[in-house]
Amino acid sequence: MSRRDLIKTVSIGASATALSAAGALSLAGHASADDLIQSRDSWGFDGWAKPVPEVDRAERTTFVVHWQGPKRNWVKDIVAGDEIENGPGAPKQMHEIAKDDDGPGIEYNFVITQHGEIYEGRGWDLLAGAVEGFNTPAISAQVHIREGTGPSREALDALAALYRRANQVLAEARPGGGRILHALEVSSHHAHYDTECPGPDLLDWVKNTGPGLRAEADARITPPAFPGRDAFQIGHSDPSVRMLHLALVRACYTRHPDDASRPNDLFTEATRLNVRDFQLAQGWTGSGADGYPGPKTWDLLTR
Numbered sequence: 001m002s003r004r005d006l007i008k009t010v011s012i013g014a015s016a017t018a019l020s021a022a023g024a025l026s027l028a029g030h031a032s033a034d035d036l037i038q039s040r041d042s043w044g045f046d047g048w049a050k051p052v053p054e055v056d057r058a059e060r061t062t063f064v065v066h067w068q069g070p071k072r073n074w075v076k077d078i079v080a081g082d083e084i085e086n087g088p089g090a091p092k093q094m095h096e097i098a099k100d101d102d103g104p105g106i107e108y109n110f111v112i113t114q115h116g117e118i119y120e121g122r123g124w125d126l127l128a129g130a131v132e133g134f135n136t137p138a139i140s141a142q143v144h145i146r147e148g149t150g151p152s153r154e155a156l157d158a159l160a161a162l163y164r165r166a167n168q169v170l171a172e173a174r175p176g177g178g179r180i181l182h183a184l185e186v187s188s189h190h191a192h193y194d195t196e197c198p199g200p201d202l203l204d205w206v207k208n209t210g211p212g213l214r215a216e217a218d219a220r221i222t223p224p225a226f227p228g229r230d231a232f233q234i235g236h237s238d239p240s241v242r243m244l245h246l247a248l249v250r251a252c253y254t255r256h257p258d259d260a261s262r263p264n265d266l267f268t269e270a271t272r273l274n275v276r277d278f279q280l281a282q283g284w285t286g287s288g289a290d291g292y293p294g295p296k297t298w299d300l301l302t303r
């Protein structure tokens with residue numbers, strides 16, 4: 001639950017209308033191309049109220065778990081309770097609350113119910129709005145439980161399945177984009193912001209189940225093949241350069257700053273000097289430390 005989710009301004013009348021429309025759609029819209037995740041279309045998503053930017057898959061690092069939280073964060077039950085806790089009413093309600101709070105719409109990447117249903121919110125490639133200051137690296141999954149309710153076995157199984165799927169999907173680059181090189185860290189909203197979210201049971205899950213899941217997922221991700229020396233020329237853009245920049249940040253070779261505020265596709269003199277620092281630190285000299293990545297530099301930085 002994020003601060004923006006506070007629902008003081010919710011218009012009960014408008015939401016009730018939207019939710020009964022969603023209820024009617026749920027019978028017809030249940031099927032999805034994905035056997036694990038029910039698409040936005042399946043729960044009656046009616047579009048974003050504001051544009052939502054995309055995030056390159058290479059910039060995702062963390063799987064963040066949330067809950068719905070204390071009762072004060074809940075809208076008065078405007079449809080039958082079970083429809084809000086489970087079924088398409090769950091993501092639909094989150095969507096209405098976020099729009100009423102002047103946001104683009106549902107703030108989580110995915111919503112998981114006690115029945116183990118997984119609903120797509122912002123999905124794999126859109127910027128979420130659930131973790132203040134940490135949305136670019138985060139895939140945010142809300143387990144749709146209130147304070148005082150523990151997650152069901154089905155919900156926890158769905159959470160683990162979603163985590164595994166996240167690493168499969170994000171390890172595949174989209175055209176012109178990057179991908180993750182390492183499994184996502186399993187984390188909680190609490191680790192990134194002063195909040196009780198996701199509550200004691202899910203915090204235990206993050207702490208006790210998360211590391212094993214991560215190790216399992218990490219072993220399945222193959223390192224990227226060396227893209228060839230042509231990808232690394234001053235003034236030349238290539239998706240592999242973004243991967244290189246992110247690897248340099250991770251390895252802390254960032255002494256030579258660039259104009260760009262975020263890792264991008266452009267190989268610059270600053271990129272070359274940072275690569276050079278890395279090569280010199282390996283004890284390499286001469287053409288081995290010219291700042292242009294060869295296969296060995298690439299493998300060491302991206303493994």
Ligand SMILES: [Zn+2]
Nearest residue numbers: 001066189197
């Ligand atoms: Zn949260």
